[in-house]
């Protein structure tokens with residue numbers, strides 16, 4: 001991004017800032033932006049309890065502020081702006097949202113809750129692009145995003161607190177302080193964009209302008225075919241590989257008296273509009289206002305989840321001109337997307353059957369359907385397609401993935417209901433789809449933390465194995481023969497590495513999980529005393545690279561079967577690190593490389609206790625006193641569903657199992673390893689380390 005050209009794109013346009021905050025004014029003015037200030041009349045009264053995450057509240061408030069100005073100006077100011085910018089800054093601490101204090105006591109309450117702690121400052125920003133049409137209608141396009149900055153306050157004494165409050169500075173500022181003035185003295189550190197704390201994330205804003213005006217989102221599709229779609233929806237038609245910016249679709253606002261009822265934006269104070277969407281810090285998104293809304297939901301819901309809400313609720317209140325009396329409310333058989341109604345679900349307990357219980361049991365009964373919908377969408381490259389071409393409708397998606405429109409429609413709606421996709425109304429209320437935050441972060445192939453490899457492994461290998469769970473439980477053995485028709489002694493050498501295709505798929509699965517867990521494992525302990533490490537069964541080297549990144553003095557040898565080592569280079573074609581090397585061998589048979597630290601990440605769970613003891617004997621023989629073993633596994637200690645289900649996974653796949661940290665400690669002790677230190681990371685894997693004593 002080159003800053004001046006971005007700002008200069010706005011020269012000659014009527015840019016309006018829907019905020020009177022002097023700090024926002026100053027930031028934008030200093031950046032060279034020419035704009036008018038039209039303070040929004042929107043009252044900041046949205047119910048915070050209705051938002052899942054604090055940033056959604058800030059984004060929604062910013063959006064409503066900007067919308068109010070964009071709609072008012074053609075009438076009251078008799079001119080239509082080109083761009084309206086709205087912003088809202090909030091401070092969050094201990095799960096609470098702090099806005100501007102109402103009086104000194106409120107300021108005291110806020111500032112003392114920040115004392116000595118780290119808090120987050122979120123600014124939600126909405127950019128509305130207004131396009132005046134020949135018939136005096138105005139089309140609006142909305143892009144929103146948020147920025148988070150972490151700020152830590154020093155311990156504040158009572159004297160300091162009151163001195164600051166009495167200075168008068170806290171009163172008009174979110175969280176009760178202004179970092180750019182006296183309040184700066186309270187701050188120990190800032191992580192992130194400083195201007196975001198002042199009130200406007202200038203850098204992120206400029207990046208969004210760049211996206212809007214230079215259309216420069218990138219698409220690198222690693223596995224799925226690259227997409228060339230001629231988009232017939234309302235946003236810019238493109239036949240090149242370069243996608244349009246992630247915004248689009250209009251709602252119209254007529255300057256004539258016959259306002260278009262169904263297409264005019266109608267922000268509803270005290271209730272979030274349908275635009276409570278999750279999006280990444282980087283992805284702007286368009287949010288239409290007319291959607292079927294599930295109360296307390298952070299996402300727009302499609303018909304599928306509407307039906308679920310419907311079936312779990314005794315009474316639905318329909319707020320529309322036609323139906324005012326909730327007692328008389330009846331359900332429309334199929335709420336059409338274009339209908340200007342919002343549904344608010346009224347909680348109604350029928351005594352014995354609680355909604356939460358029904359939801360919990362439904363989630364469990366239907367969990368497999370959700371998994372399979374995710375697997376299928378991933379398999380069909382839907383998340384990659386929508387990453388490079390957001391805003392396609394079901395027919396366009398179906399054409400690209402070579403599938404039926406009927407089936408694609410249902411899969412897309414299921415993904416919307418699961419929070420994987422977002423949908424918005426296109427022309428003739430035809431839903432247009434784009435990736436939701438989860439898909440952007442984990443489901444597209446080129447995301448740094450893409451789990452696509454693991455999902456494919458789940459679909460092709462774990463799913464068939466789990467369909468024989470009952471046999472596995474009855475027999476206490478893995479189900480490889482039943483699922484794949486072939487008897488095998490060693491899951492790796494006889495099953496996964498028998499075909500190049502299956503091997504690569506398995507390696508991709510391991511790689512994707514190791515990328516997500518690598519940093520948490522690599523930084524679980526202070527490893528600065530170790531110079532050399534050997535990652536036994538280290539597969540693609542994903543953890544090894546995280547280890548060398550986290551510990552500059554450490555070199556890591558990845559030790560794995562020859563079939564794996566010959567492919568490992570494929571995973572790091574460019575990024576070579578001469579502190580990572582690969583050695584091919586069999587850890588049950590060959591001599592292990594010498595190292596100060598032996599790492600076993602998701603290796604021991606593949607094997608029964610006898611085999612674990614063989615491997616630990618090998619390591620104990622190779623390791624001198626003072627050397628250590630680091631085990632990274634999902635440990636059963638907390639009995640979370642994740643680790644317990646992983647243990648079932650080991651049952652259907654291997655001869656191994658998940659274990660508790662104390663079980664690993666007991667096993668290590670038998671091989672002359674001493675006290676075990678355990679770290680339960682917040683990631684998929686936990687870690688134990690133990691030093692050899694003799």
Ligand SMILES: C[S@@+](CC[C@H](N)C(=O)[O-])C[C@H]1O[C@@H](n2cnc3c(N)ncnc32)[C@H](O)[C@@H]1O
Nearest residue numbers: 492510514537538539560561586587588601602
């Ligand atoms: C479940 S994977 C874990 C991979 C990696 N440590 C991770 O956390 O992503 C188990 C690894 O052990 C390797 N492995 C299995 N048997 C082995 C053996 N006999 N000798 C060396 N490596 C082996 C597999 O090839 C595979 O890479």
